Amino acid sequence: MLTLFDYLPSQNAWKVRLLLNHLGRPYRTMAVSIFEGEGRTEVFRRINPTSTVPAIRLDDGRVLAESNAILAYLAEGTPYLPADPFERAKVQQWLHFEQERVESVIGSLRHWTMTGKLAHRSAETIEAKRSAATRSLDILESELSTRPFIADDRYSIADMAIFAYASRAGEAGLSLEAYPHFREWIARVEAQPGFLATMHPYAIDPHSAEELP
Ligand SMILES: N[C@@H](CCC(=O)N[C@@H](CS)C(=O)NCC(=O)O)C(=O)O
Structure with a gap:
């Protein structure tokens, strides 16, 4: 199953959640506490060298970052990305x-x-x-x-x-x-079918008032 490296108040990550919702595609979430520096760890830098979410990991272990690259990859062959x-x-x-x-x-x-x-x-x-x-x-x-x-x-x-x-x-x-x-x-x-209305304020994260490390 696809893994999404996510931080809930991130609308860059929401984009990916939105497309996955439209596609009805199941995925597992790995939360990254960006304000606590979890994006800066060696382990996460191997997933995304820029330390940011979102990123995805495929079943075969390959990883992909940058929200719009992820959208383009996941939308391939669907009505959300034209073939022309x-x-x-x-x-x-x-x-x-x-x-x-x-x-x-x-x-x-x-x-x-x-x-x-x-x-x-x-x-x-x-x-x-x-x-x-x-x-x-x-x-x-x-x-x-x-x-x-x-x-x-x-x-x-x-x-x-x-x-x-x-x-x-x-x-x-x-x-x-x-x-x-x-x-x-x-x-x-x-009004699009499968629209994801749930979005999250930064207030859900007690660390979000801190500057990014
Ligand atoms: N261009 C990137 C931007 C990603 C980005 O800036 N993500 C923020 C959350 S919205 C982040 O993870 N920031 C942590 C950091 O900069 O260390 C994308 O579209 O994926």
Whole structure:
């Protein structure tokens, strides 16, 4: 059975849980207490050299990290990743957008906001993240005014990846009021069969207020 190396408040890990839920694929969970430094151990570094979750281990022992690489691997041959080379590349385009302009921006702001670390970040850093986050939401709003899902007319792993942090913008202190098409897309994603509504606040982890080691 597939093993998922997980940390519950991580929306990078939630993406993988979401796809596994859509696929009805069973898996076992290995919890990694990232704020206690469990990601930095030698054992975990052999699973993922960057010390981050999520990662997966296959039955044959091979391991794979990076949430979007995991999504692409698990979605192969399913309706969530097109076979057509161009449609597939469009999904990749939005997966890259997600890592550069959503996860690293809204994801960081959410982390800092929900764990009280925002108070320890400089005004310039916060402003740069907020401005980048607004730009990303503006782009998503504009794109989603032209089609129901981000890469194409079909729900794909690109929607799953972007949803993970973009839909949590409120937890990052960003208002979605000015983004009606984006909010409609959120509702469309939530209406997909097998959607995983359970997400976890950092507050479930007593160590989450600590800086990462
Ligand atoms: N680009 C990576 C980012 C993964 C990531 O930053 N994971 C966080 C949790 S959301 C983590 O494990 N951080 C621990 C650390 O940086 O030591 C992905 O998409 O999987």
